[in-house]
Amino acid sequence: AQTVTQSQPEMSVQEAETVTLSCTYDTSESNYYLFWYKQPPSRQMILVIRQEAYKQQNATENRFSVNFQKAAKSFSLKISDSQLGDTAMYFCAFMSRQGAQKLVFGQGTRLTINP
Amino acid sequence: ETGVTQSPTHLIKTRGQQVTLRCSSQSGHNTVSWYQQALGQGPQFIFQYYREEENGRGNFPPRFSGLQFPNYSSELNVNALELDDSALYLCASSLGLESDTQYFGPGTRLTVL
Numbered sequence: 265a266q267t268v269t270q271s272q273p274e275m276s277v278q279e280a281e282t283v284t285l286s287c288t289y290d291t292s293e294s295n296y297y298l299f300w301y302k303q304p305p306s307r308q309m310i311l312v313i314r315q316e317a318y319k320q321q322n323a324t325e326n327r328f329s330v331n332f333q334k335a336a337k338s339f340s341l342k343i344s345d346s347q348l349g350d351t352a353m354y355f356c357a358f359m360s361r362q363g364a365q366k367l368v369f370g371q372g373t374r375l376t377i378n379p
Numbered sequence: 380e381t382g383v384t385q386s387p388t389h390l391i392k393t394r395g396q397q398v399t400l401r402c403s404s405q406s407g408h409n410t411v412s413w414y415q416q417a418l419g420q421g422p423q424f425i426f427q428y429y430r431e432e433e434n435g436r437g438n439f440p441p442r443f444s445g446l447q448f449p450n451y452s453s454e455l456n457v458n459a460l461e462l463d464d465s466a467l468y469l470c471a472s473s474l475g476l477e478s479d480t481q482y483f484g485p486g487t488r489l490t491v492l
Binding site: 268306307310316359363365368370372 | 422478484
C-alpha cells in the first residue's frame with residue numbers, strides 16, 4: 265500500500281518570503297500522479313499543483329512549483345512571494361494509475377503567513 | 380459551471396443513529412469519491428462511484444454504504460453511528476476514470492454524540 269509522509273506539522277514565514285513544504289511517499293509503482301492540495305479554514309480542498317510521475321520536468325503554477333525527485337520518492341512544494349491568502353493546511357497526495365482513482369493523503373502541514 | 384456541492388453543511392447525531400450525506404458532482408463529471416477527514420488528519424478514501432457502480436473501496440466497514448444516481452449525484456450512508464465517525468466528510472468529482480484530477484466540495488461536518 266502507498267503511504268505519504270509530511271514531516272513538518274507546522275510552518276510559519278513572513279509575507280513575501282519563499283517557503284518549501286516537504287513530502288515523501290512510498291510506492292512500488294512507476295506510473296502515478298502526485299498532488300498538492302490546499303485546505304483553508306473554509307475547509308474546501310483546493311488543487312494547487314499536480315505532477316505526472318513519467319514527466320521529468322517539474323510542474324509550476326504561477327508562484328507554486330514542485331521539486332519532484334522520483335528516485336528519492338520526494339515531492340516538495342515551493343511557494344514564492346508568499347501571500348497572506350496562502351495561509352492554510354497543505355496536503356500532499358498520491359494517486360496510482362492502477363485500480364480505483366483514489367487519493368492517498370499525507371497528514372498535512374499547517375502553513376501560516378505572517379504580515 | 381457549477382462546482383461540487385454537499386449537503387448538509389453540519390449535522391449532529393447520536394450514537395447508534397443513521398445518517399445520509401449528499402453530494403452533487405460538478406457538471407459533466409460521472410465519477411464521485413468520498414473521503415473521511417478526522418480532526419487534524421488527512422482525508423481517508425471511503426469509496427468511489429463511477430456511472431452508478433462502486434469502483435473501489437477503502438478500509439471502512441460495511442455500515443458505510445453509498446449510491447450514485449443517474450444524474451451522477453451521490454449519497455453516503457452511515458448506519459449505527461459511532462463516536463469515531465465524527466469527522467468532515469468530503470465528496471470529490473472527476474471527469475471519468477481516465478481523469479486524475481478530483482474537485483472537492485466544501486464538506487459536511489458530522490458530529491456524533
